[in-house]
Amino acid sequence: MTAAVITPSRRGSGFWRAFARNKGAVLGLAFLLLIVLMAIFADVLFPTSPWDMTAAPFEPPFSEDALLGSDTLGRDIAAGIAHGARVSLLIGLTSTAVAVLIGVCLGAVSGFYGGWVDDAVMRFTELFQTIPNFVLAVVLVAIFTPSLTSIVLAIAIVSWPPLARLARGEFMSLRSREFVQAAVTTGQSNLTIIWRQILPNSLSPIIVSASLMVATAILLESSLSFLGLGDPNLMSWGYMVGAARTVIRQAWWMSFFPGIAILLTVLALNLVGEGLNDALNPKLARKGRA
Amino acid sequence: MPRIAVFISQRLVKAVFVVLAIAVFNFFLVHAAPGDPAAVMAGEAGAADAKFVEQLRQQFGLDRPLYEQLGTYMGKVVQADLGYSYRQQRPVFDLLMDRLPVTLSLTLTSFVLALIGGVALGTLAAMRAGTWSDTAITVVGLTAYATPIFWIGLMLILLFSVNLGWLPAFGTESIGAGYTGWAALMDRVEHLVLPVVTLGLFYMAVYTRLTRASILEVRDMDFVKTARAKGLPEWRIVSVHILRNAILPVITVAGFQAGHLIGGSILIETVFALPGIGRLAFEAVLQRDYQVLLGIFLLTSVVVVIFNLLTDLIYSLVDPRIEVAP
Numbered sequence: 001m002t003a004a005v006i007t008p009s010r011r012g013s014g015f016w017r018a019f020a021r022n023k024g025a026v027l028g029l030a031f032l033l034l035i036v037l038m039a040i041f042a043d044v045l046f047p048t049s050p051w052d053m054t055a056a057p058f059e060p061p062f063s064e065d066a067l068l069g070s071d072t073l074g075r076d077i078a079a080g081i082a083h084g085a086r087v088s089l090l091i092g093l094t095s096t097a098v099a100v101l102i103g104v105c106l107g108a109v110s111g112f113y114g115g116w117v118d119d120a121v122m123r124f125t126e127l128f129q130t131i132p133n134f135v136l137a138v139v140l141v142a143i144f145t146p147s148l149t150s151i152v153l154a155i156a157i158v159s160w161p162p163l164a165r166l167a168r169g170e171f172m173s174l175r176s177r178e179f180v181q182a183a184v185t186t187g188q189s190n191l192t193i194i195w196r197q198i199l200p201n202s203l204s205p206i207i208v209s210a211s212l213m214v215a216t217a218i219l220l221e222s223s224l225s226f227l228g229l230g231d232p233n234l235m236s237w238g239y240m241v242g243a244a245r246t247v248i249r250q251a252w253w254m255s256f257f258p259g260i261a262i263l264l265t266v267l268a269l270n271l272v273g274e275g276l277n278d279a280l281n282p283k284l285a286r287k288g289r290a
Numbered sequence: 291m292p293r294i295a296v297f298i299s300q301r302l303v304k305a306v307f308v309v310l311a312i313a314v315f316n317f318f319l320v321h322a323a324p325g326d327p328a329a330v331m332a333g334e335a336g337a338a339d340a341k342f343v344e345q346l347r348q349q350f351g352l353d354r355p356l357y358e359q360l361g362t363y364m365g366k367v368v369q370a371d372l373g374y375s376y377r378q379q380r381p382v383f384d385l386l387m388d389r390l391p392v393t394l395s396l397t398l399t400s401f402v403l404a405l406i407g408g409v410a411l412g413t414l415a416a417m418r419a420g421t422w423s424d425t426a427i428t429v430v431g432l433t434a435y436a437t438p439i440f441w442i443g444l445m446l447i448l449l450f451s452v453n454l455g456w457l458p459a460f461g462t463e464s465i466g467a468g469y470t471g472w473a474a475l476m477d478r479v480e481h482l483v484l485p486v487v488t489l490g491l492f493y494m495a496v497y498t499r500l501t502r503a504s505i506l507e508v509r510d511m512d513f514v515k516t517a518r519a520k521g522l523p524e525w526r527i528v529s530v531h532i533l534r535n536a537i538l539p540v541i542t543v544a545g546f547q548a549g550h551l552i553g554g555s556i557l558i559e560t561v562f563a564l565p566g567i568g569r570l571a572f573e574a575v576l577q578r579d580y581q582v583l584l585g586i587f588l589l590t591s592v593v594v595v596i597f598n599l600l601t602d603l604i605y606s607l608v609d610p611r612i613e614v615a616p
Contacts, residue, residue, distance in 0.1 A: 129546065130308055130598065131315075132590045134553025135571070139587045142575045143323045219438055223557055226440050227572055241441055245561065248444055249452050256448075259441035267436035 018279035025275020028268040035265055039085035046079035050235040054079070061253045069253040071244060077254060080235050081261050087236040088265060091152055092218040098156035099217075100163055100210050107167025108194050112175055118168070125161045133158035137220060141229045148231050155220050159213055166209055170202035204280035211276050215269035222262050237262050294606060301602050305595045312591045313367045316584050317360055323580060372585040377577050382585035385570065390589070392462060392566035396558065397551050399486045404493035405544060411494070412501025412540075413533060419506060427498060434495035439554055443488040443561035450484060457484055460563040485562045489554050493547065497540055504536040511535075538609055545601025549594040 020026055038045070048054055053074040054065060061069040061077075068077040110121035140154035174180060175198060183197045222238030224230060230239045237258040244254030332343045347353050354362075366372075372382040415427040434442075451459035458481050463469075469477050508514065509532055517531045552567075559568035567586055574582040 127308060127311055127315075130549065130591065130594055131312060131587075132549035132553045132594055134550065134556060135587055135590050138553075138556065138571060138575060139319065139583050142578065142583055143319060143580060215436065219436075222438050223440060226438070226557065227560065227575060229575060238438070238440075241438075241444065245444060248448055252448055252452075255441065255444050259438065259445070262441065263433070263437045266438075267433060270432065270436055 015279050019275045022271075022275040022278050024271040025278070028271025028275065031264060031268040032272060035085050035268070036089065038082050039089050042079075042082040042086060046076065046082050048076075048079065050075060050079040050083040058251055060251075061257075068257045069251070071240070071254045072247055072251070077240070077257050080240050081237065081258055083235045084237040084240065084258065084261065085265075087231070087234045088218050088221060088262070091148070091155065091221045092214045092269075095152045095155035095159070095217045095221075096210055096214045098152060099160040099213060100206065102156060103160035103163025104167045104199075104206060106160070107164040107169075108171050108199065110164070111168035111171025112190070112194055112198070114172070121164070122168070125164050128158075129161045131158075134220070134223065137224060138227065138229065141224055146224075146229045146231055148234070151221060151224060151229070151231060154224075155217050158220070159217060163206065163209055163213070166205055167202065170205060171198055174198045174201055208273060208277045208280055212270060212273040215266045215273065218262065218266055218269070297606060298599075298603065301599055305599055308595055309592055310364070313364060313588060314360065316588050317363045319587075320580065320584060321356070367588070372588065373581040375579055375582050377579045378582070382581050385582060386567065386585055386589050389565060389567045389570050392564055393552070393555050393559070393568060394593075396482065396485055396489065396564065396566060397555050399482065400489035400493070401544075401548070401551055403486060404490040405497055405540075407490070408494040408497025409501050409533070409537065409540065412498040413505060413528065415498065416502040416505035416509065417528060419502075424502075428502075431495040431498045434491050435499070437492070439488055439492050440557040440561050442491060443484070443558060446484050446488055447561070459484065462564055485558050485564060488561070489551065489558045492554070493551065496547070497544065500540045500543055501536065504539050505532055508532050508536045534608065538605070541601060541605055541608065545598050545605075548597035548601070549590070552590045552593060 054076045055063070055070040055074050057070060057072055057074040059066045059070040059074075061067070063069065066076045066078065068081070070076055071080075106121050106125065110118045110125075137154045137158045140157065141150050144150040144154075171194075180193060180197055183193045188197070221230075221236065222241070225236045225238030226242040226245075228239075228242060230236045240258035241255045241262075244251065244258075248255060329343055332346055352359070370383050372386070374380075375382050375385060378385055411427050411431075415424045418424050447459040450457045462481050463474070463477050514527060514531055517527045522531075555566060556568035556571045558564070559566045560572045563569070567590065570582060571586050573579070574586065
């Protein structure tokens with residue numbers, strides 16, 4: 001009983017040491033925490049709605065009533081960035097969660113059962129990999145009208161295939177191992193074997209890919225809202241850049257700062273993903289660095 | 291070469307199936323759209339009384355069973371009939387064909403630029419792994435990989451056309467300048483520089499990373515040591531021995547990403563006001579012109595399938611060991 005408690009905690013400290021060895025990853029994590037705090041306390045930092053006019057239009061940055069300037073309708077850019085962090089993180093996380101659910105389920109079934117099931121699932125996956133993913137996302141959101149749900153689902157639908165391939169590979173290689181054979185001999189059901197035996201052992205590459213996928217999802221969301229396909233009730237970074245696109249000659253700050261917010265968040269997520277990779281797949285990381 | 295012929299014909303058959311599957315998917319997307327298509331069409335045509343809607347429903351066979359409609363739709367797709375855009379008062383296929391050249395020239399140039407630049411930078415970084423040039427390339431690559439391309443486009447416009455005034459920011463040619471011959475060509479090239487660089491930068495970062503990782507795996511293998519022991523010049527070892535083996539995963543991923551590149555052109559053409567498929571998609575989104583949007587979806591899928599075929603072909607030329615795999 002005690003051993004079972006001690007082992008994970010010791011594994012935990014080793015994980016942190018491996019993660020902290022990657023300086024970029026630590027920096028990324030710190031910045032990510034900042035963004036999360038900004039998202040959580042957006043209402044405290046900027047109590048008025050980011051859609052409300054709080055300054056004169058076209059105020060340059062560092063002016064009195066708008067730190068990062070105001071947009072064409074006098075809305076505070078800084079407030080928009082703080083509130084937009086919520087949308088980006090929310091959509092990034094939930095759409096990744098849905099994509100992981102679809103991808104891992106399909107990949108697990110395909111890799112575990114093999115044969116014609118594998119063939120069918122892989123054909124389906126290949127089809128989705130062939131379809132230009134951003135075009136599909138645009139079509140889906142446009143047809144089902146832009147809303148939080150339709151955006152999350154569209155991003156998930158275009159991002160699951162790599163995860164399905166990854167999960168399939170893991171399941172295929174693990175299912176012939178001794179511990180799975182032992183589970184089969186003891187009469188465990190297929191579902192139990194998939195869920196309790198193989199899945200926990202294939203989790204680390206899935207976690208790494210998922211963390212990188214959050215970054216891609218945020219980029220996709222910002223691209224969609226840049227095109228005017230964001231949820232019309234939510235302020236988002238992509239929408240801010242898109243709305244300021246036509247006045248770039250007069251007012252650079254309106255598109256500059258939201259873009260920087262996207263860039264830094266995505267960069268931080270990528271760095272954290274690489275750190276996770278170093279910590280969770282030490283063999284692979286060493287090979288990559290050579 | 292019969293082996294290559296078998297390989298290509300297998301891929302062709304597969305490609306046809308993929309296109310058909312996408313067309314079926316497309317059909318169901320039309321039907322999944324909220325709202326009655328006849329009512330939507332009536333609205334687009336500018337009249338919506340019940341009699342007209344009923345007439346439209348009959349005219350377009352919307353009162354027939356679903357499988358029959360699917361059959362009709364597939365028959366039309368095979369004949370390159372993608373419907374009619376009431377907004378633009380033109381058949382969707384004609385609209386797409388008008389816009390295709392701009393998009394193809396944009397994406398293909400960006401792709402070639404990204405591939406050449408990415409492989410060159412990745413090779414440089416890997417052969418000097420651990421030095422400052424490797425670090426610089428890696429950091430720039432990471433940043434480019436994290437930047438939304440529409441924002442890069444806007445910032446490049448800000449720098450190179452608003453502040454420095456070196457390059458034009460919008461369109462495909464100077465309107466009313468009346469250039470002819472060489473000057474007209476240079477004018478067009480100038481207009482393509484910023485869009486191509488913007489679209490290419492992101493993918494250059496991707497290919498740089500891949501090439502670097504791939505070369506690091508290959509460069510210490512025995513055959514490279516042998517080549518070195520034979521006293522071959524370094525450039526020959528890198529280009530013939532290392533790169534030829536290291537480039538295969540890069541080609542695979544590059545082929546896969548053809549679709550992403552076309553998706554990116556929606557954003558680039560919107561930013562730079564280029565009259566291509568992507569710009570058409572943006573306009574169709576604004577006007578909720580589903581017929582055009584779905585036509586674009588089908589056409590871009592077909593382009594990607596063709597592109598994947600080409601990748602397979604290049605792959606088999608670069609690596610003659612490739613068996614005729616299914």
